[in-house]
Amino acid sequence: MxxxxxxxxxxxxxxxxxxxxxxxxxxxxxxxxxxxxxxxxxxxxxxxxxxxxxxxxxxxxxxxxxxxxxxxxxxxxxxxxxxxxxxxxxxxxxFGFRYCDAKIIAITGSNGKTTVTKMVYHILKSAGLSVAMAGNVGDSFAMHLATQKADNYVLEISSFQLDGCVTFKPHISILTSITPDHLDRYEDSFELYRASKFRILKNQTSEDFFIYNKDEKSITEYLNQINVPVQMIPFSRTHLQQDLSAFIENNKIQINLPLDKSFSMSVDNLNVKGAHNAQNAMAASAAARLLKIRKQTIRESMESFKGVEHRLEDVRKFENVSYINDSKATNINATFYALDSMTKPTVWIVGGVDKGNAYKDLLNLVNHKVKAIVCLGLDNSKIIEAFGKSVDDVIETDSMEEAVLAAQHFAVTGDAVLLSPACASFDLFENYEDRGNQFKKVVNNL
Known part of the structure; x- marks a missing residue:
């Protein structure tokens, strides 16, 4: 044995x-x-x-x-x-893959992978397929294989999980984004981290598909350096000429695929808002069409999709101020998307365990969107240094209750309070879920 x-x-x-x-x-x-x-x-x-x-x-x-x-x-x-x-x-x-004969849709990326995973799962389940969601979200992949059975697996996969893959081969792989994250595990090398993400297509063949974000230079640059036989489907916020592609044009998601699998729907019909969610919807819808899911089922699924907990989650409107929980934003890129989606003057709660953040990448958005900053962490020096000259009101706090009360003080009718930390949570909280749940509890007790 x-x-x-x-x-x-x-x-x-x-x-x-x-x-x-x-x-x-x-x-x-x-x-x-x-x-x-x-x-x-x-x-x-x-x-x-x-x-x-x-x-x-x-x-x-x-x-x-x-x-x-x-x-x-x-x-x-x-x-x-x-x-x-x-x-x-x-x-x-x-290990699980070695005992799996089901069709696999695998999603990775620095940001957006959980949302896309849940979107694909929601569409396939709505279509009545035998489907399970596993990996970094939902159940353990191996546990599901041991105790249940599904014809399709939608897997969210981290770079750490990909590092230990040898023969793993999804039928459809999706790469949502690659921005610096977890570099402490990769000798402070973005190149090593990026190479890890691209392991997702290592074993794919000409019968498989790779859906990727063409708007990110870090992805397109790497693709130019490698040669893989997989069928590539880029998605973008702007028009693409390729036969296989997904893009937004005239406020419509347009997906061009072969054999009458093309698809379109208005961005306005998405239940989740923001340009980043339009990109997520493109990737998920393209995967669904490749699996021959009916167009109407995809539209209805995208109209009913409720989003991911702790990711731009509307918590409550109190005294005409919107409180938004984006605790899952543990890096600069995720917070960039959050700030970019804000349409009201914003009181921003930020901070935690810094992972080598380059806050300067947020400066333009902060100048245009943020009226006050509430720091929530044990060491806020880099945040204060980055934004102290741009934002008049910057305050330090060391508990969620103190942070929310400070944000409430700065917010007036028509404003938004956004928890989008851009940092890990381990200085004051158990994890990002704990941080988000504490935020929701304090806000709902106002």
Missing amino acids: KKLVVLGGGESGVGAAILGQVKGYDVFLSDRNQLKNKYKNLLQEYDISFEEGQHNKERISEADLIVKSPGIPDSVALIKDSIKAGIEVISEIE
Whole structure:
């Protein structure tokens, strides 16, 4: 019996362990931290051996195959030693793919991937297809394969997950954007991070499709350097001449595809607003048409799609001030889209754990859109330095309640209060969901 070692006992790792058990491996899961009770219970239910609070290096070294959590860098000694010993180390996505015969639509990108993933899933489900959503959102891919079955999988995939992929091959891949993010995992190299994202099309053939954002130079530059046989479908905010393309013209999404798969709809009919969501809708609609989903089903799905929690989420209008939760904006590019979509004078709540942000990229938008800045973080010096001369009112806070009350003080009738931190959340919050939920709670208690 082959031995499978799973490193990391979160959603991804436990899913991989259960799939391994179902497929006949001798499975051992190891996590140097304490496991959550729900994951312990699952492992016990499936009679899977595990340890927590440590890594038993001797037992791990006996593995025939290691599946590692995306949170574990390749640079740690345990991974390096395992690879040096000839043990194959892969991601849960790769492990799941080896036991999957369904059609896969895979989405990656620095920003927009969750929205596009949920859009594609919403369209396919509305069309009555057998479909599951997994990966970085929804269930663990491996867990779903172990316990259920679907004919189509819509997978949101991070660069960390792609790093551990070898044979993974989606039928349709979508790349929404590439902007600097997570560079601490890539030796502070944007080139390494970008190459990681492009692993999504590594194994695609001429029978597969790659939908990508042509408006981003970082994407088009890289495509000019590589040669892959996949059928490419660019999408853009402006008119494109290519036979296979998606673009916006005269406020209409226009998708040009072969064999009567073309499609159009008014941007005004989208339930989610903003230029970035029009781009997301183009990518999702193109994927749906490639899967032969009816045009009317796509239109109805886009009209009913409610968006992603913590991403430009309308929380409440109080005293004629709109409160908007964009806590999922953990980098500059995401906040750029948020500020760009604002149509009212905006009180901006920003800050957290800085990931090497170049705030100057937001300066023009801040000058035109922002009336006051509320800093929410333990170290706000870079934010104050970047915008202190452009915005009259800049205040520092260190709790969500204090931040919201400060924003309420600056906002008047007709304004908007936008939480779009452009930073990670770990200085004051458990994660971006915790940050967004606290914002919503305070706002709803005003």
